[in-house]
Amino acid sequence: MELWFSEFHTPDVKHSLRVDRHLYSHKSDYQQIDIYDTPEFGKVLTLDGNVMLTERDEFIYDEMITHVPMAVHPNVQDVLVIGAGDGGVVKELARYECIQSIDLVEMDEQVVSACRQYLPENACRLDDKRVHIYFDNALRFIRRRKAQYDLVIVDSTDPFGPSEGYFTREFYGICYNALRDDGIMVNQQGSPFYRHDAEAMQRSHKRIVSTFPISRVYQAHIPTYAAGYWLFGFASKKYHPIDDFDREKWLKLHLKTKYYTVRLHAGAFFLPAFLEEMLEEVE
Amino acid sequence: MEKERISDQRRAPIYEALQTFRQMRVVPFDVPGHKRGRGNPELTAFLGEQCVSIDVNSMKPLDNLCHPISVIRQAEELAADAFGAAHAFLMVGGTTSSVQTMVLATCKRGDKIIMPRNVHRSVINALVLCGAIPVYVNPEVDRRLGISLGMKRDQVARAIRENPDAVAVLVNNPTYYGICSDLRTIVKMAHDAGMYCLADEAHGTHFYFGENMPVSAMEAGADMAAVSMHKSGGSLTQSSLLLTGPNIQEGHVRKIINLTQTTSGSYLLMSSLDISRRNLALRGKQVFRQVVAMAEYAREEINAVGGYYAFGRELVNGDSIFDFDPTKLSVHTRDIGLAGIEVYDLLRDEYDIQIEFGDIGNILAYLSIGDRYQELERLVSALAEIRRRYQTDSSGLMNQEYIDPEVVTSPQEAFYADKESVPLEDSVGKVCSEFVMCYPPGIPILAPGERITREILEYIQYAKAKGCSMTGPEDPDIEHINILTEEVG
Numbered sequence: 001m002e003l004w005f006s007e008f009h010t011p012d013v014k015h016s017l018r019v020d021r022h023l024y025s026h027k028s029d030y031q032q033i034d035i036y037d038t039p040e041f042g043k044v045l046t047l048d049g050n051v052m053l054t055e056r057d058e059f060i061y062d063e064m065i066t067h068v069p070m071a072v073h074p075n076v077q078d079v080l081v082i083g084a085g086d087g088g089v090v091k092e093l094a095r096y097e098c099i100q101s102i103d104l105v106e107m108d109e110q111v112v113s114a115c116r117q118y119l120p121e122n123a124c125r126l127d128d129k130r131v132h133i134y135f136d137n138a139l140r141f142i143r144r145r146k147a148q149y150d151l152v153i154v155d156s157t158d159p160f161g162p163s164e165g166y167f168t169r170e171f172y173g174i175c176y177n178a179l180r181d182d183g184i185m186v187n188q189q190g191s192p193f194y195r196h197d198a199e200a201m202q203r204s205h206k207r208i209v210s211t212f213p214i215s216r217v218y219q220a221h222i223p224t225y226a227a228g229y230w231l232f233g234f235a236s237k238k239y240h241p242i243d244d245f246d247r248e249k250w251l252k253l254h255l256k257t258k259y260y261t262v263r264l265h266a267g268a269f270f271l272p273a274f275l276e277e278m279l280e281e282v283e
Numbered sequence: 284m285e286k287e288r289i290s291d292q293r294r295a296p297i298y299e300a301l302q303t304f305r306q307m308r309v310v311p312f313d314v315p316g317h318k319r320g321r322g323n324p325e326l327t328a329f330l331g332e333q334c335v336s337i338d339v340n341s342m343k344p345l346d347n348l349c350h351p352i353s354v355i356r357q358a359e360e361l362a363a364d365a366f367g368a369a370h371a372f373l374m375v376g377g378t379t380s381s382v383q384t385m386v387l388a389t390c391k392r393g394d395k396i397i398m399p400r401n402v403h404r405s406v407i408n409a410l411v412l413c414g415a416i417p418v419y420v421n422p423e424v425d426r427r428l429g430i431s432l433g434m435k436r437d438q439v440a441r442a443i444r445e446n447p448d449a450v451a452v453l454v455n456n457p458t459y460y461g462i463c464s465d466l467r468t469i470v471k472m473a474h475d476a477g478m479y480c481l482a483d484e485a486h487g488t489h490f491y492f493g494e495n496m497p498v499s500a501m502e503a504g505a506d507m508a509a510v511s512m513h514k515s516g517g518s519l520t521q522s523s524l525l526l527t528g529p530n531i532q533e534g535h536v537r538k539i540i541n542l543t544q545t546t547s548g549s550y551l552l553m554s555s556l557d558i559s560r561r562n563l564a565l566r567g568k569q570v571f572r573q574v575v576a577m578a579e580y581a582r583e584e585i586n587a588v589g590g591y592y593a594f595g596r597e598l599v600n601g602d603s604i605f606d607f608d609p610t611k612l613s614v615h616t617r618d619i620g621l622a623g624i625e626v627y628d629l630l631r632d633e634y635d636i637q638i639e640f641g642d643i644g645n646i647l648a649y650l651s652i653g654d655r656y657q658e659l660e661r662l663v664s665a666l667a668e669i670r671r672r673y674q675t676d677s678s679g680l681m682n683q684e685y686i687d688p689e690v691v692t693s694p695q696e697a698f699y700a701d702k703e704s705v706p707l708e709d710s711v712g713k714v715c716s717e718f719v720m721c722y723p724p725g726i727p728i729l730a731p732g733e734r735i736t737r738e739i740l741e742y743i744q745y746a747k748a749k750g751c752s753m754t755g756p757e758d759p760d761i762e763h764i765n766i767l768t769e770e771v772g
Binding site: 162174177 | 584587588633634635656657658660661663664665667668671672
């Protein structure tokens, strides 16, 4: 018997992983949650049939969304993480001693409990005493907060499902408002390759550009995401992602990483021509 | 082919007949010419085969809207039962046609009809058609919100006393903003004076199904009610219901409807009424419980933002605001220094959020059967952002919404009289021969036959400057207006 998980990256492109076992399947109030065990990528978490993470390549995403802003901002104390119920981002953040509090806002409690059970490696730092988990709608949570965070990390699902609200101008606006005067917001910005994804990426980039004085996009290669090519948005009130990057200071922390390096930090902001053009179109 | 009355609300006779009809694979040598979509592949690709295949003509198994005797009749009877009416008419010309039928069925040329001035344009259009004369009961205005309220009991009583020859009283149940007059008492006053009571329930479908709602027209004993099923009821745009009470003769109403209604009633619209009625009858209570909970939640959250006032049942005063529709989400914006229409535009242009309307002092977001909390969070957050980014001093904003009109001549006479076009500024003191209104909400600022005053002109110019979308006059830029050449009696 052959058992395969397939995800449509476009109606005409399918990405498939062979499955050993279907470990978990549950329809929560918000989405369909599944966890598979696969020979090539280890355990795989999918929401509404879209791959969120695999044990094999999650380090790329979690390191790039975390270390890039952490190496720029000189003194991050209070962090807000949106989505990220799997715990991967928190795991990276928890390595920084300077951080005093991490507020995690996840709308779906079921994602967290499933990950705690089946992806303990990922969820291992959710019990860190600096971490406060709120099961709430992020828009509702953030609009009550003003100048309270140094860093906001938006680790949401695609802009076409329950996370649609996290790609809107009102969302970026309330994040801006929740950040201190030198705060940084980093978000997963989707893939620029397939047309449907690229248009969504342009729309959200345009909205971030109109909200933050500094807004740059950086990239990483993530095999199980659409086209294996992923973008992050770096939006900031004061610090420039390259000019204010303090490589010596970060190196002194002696954090061992598998993807992020101080050389890659700058390199990730250098984008291919077609992408530069797409971004300029909306800037 | 005549069929027995059915009483099971789980049935949907038009829908069932269309299902059967589809299975029969009848060969069409009749209209419509697209022949189940085959003749228009682009349209079929766009709307879907399911949809175009039931866009069919009246025929024996599907009944005929002009003279219903089988499945349409059964659907009407089921609707009547669901709404507690003596009879229900399926309407395919929008609630405009339901309103028109109410007026044409009760008023003749020269008859007086008592109504609040903040009626929908369709009511005054009906007066143009039949030549009845409006007797306006001027609604109270809430000074803070700048909105027209319901009719007070003593004002209606006075209008009835002063116009004993009037034939009907028309009531908005509720207004666009969700405000209800004391309908039971008004019905009683009208009936005691031998007048009909008609209700414009374009915004009141859910009163028939929700819990703790304001009283519905049929329950209050009104004679006719125009119900926009496509608003809170969930049916397709342009479908509507006309309800009648026991004192109204069904055949007479049918005759009036057939004066202006199409003879090719759309089965898309009729089946949508049938299916929506079934849904409301079976699940309406639960659906509207959710809608009310969402509206209450949104009110709390918007009021917590500060600056805005999302108003609700606290406004109820026992008379001009006898009751309030809790599903309505209206927000007063003047205190953040922005006109409602400006907030309306910002929501659409900056945040991709389309709300129902914005006027001078308020916005209205329409909540219904199809809403979810995640979108409400966007709306509330966008309002919070608009306040943060655009809040300004509110002292320059106009707050007067209602201007007492002087009716010089009947809408029909004014509409058909000799007229000329003059620049807006030169029209003060003249009698207007056309409508001027902001759309939405479509409540006339000026109606045919009313005197144009300086105050009204200033209001029109202010509304234009703030970006209200103005309609009515022949001149699309609303720089000229048609006035009566000679003042008529």
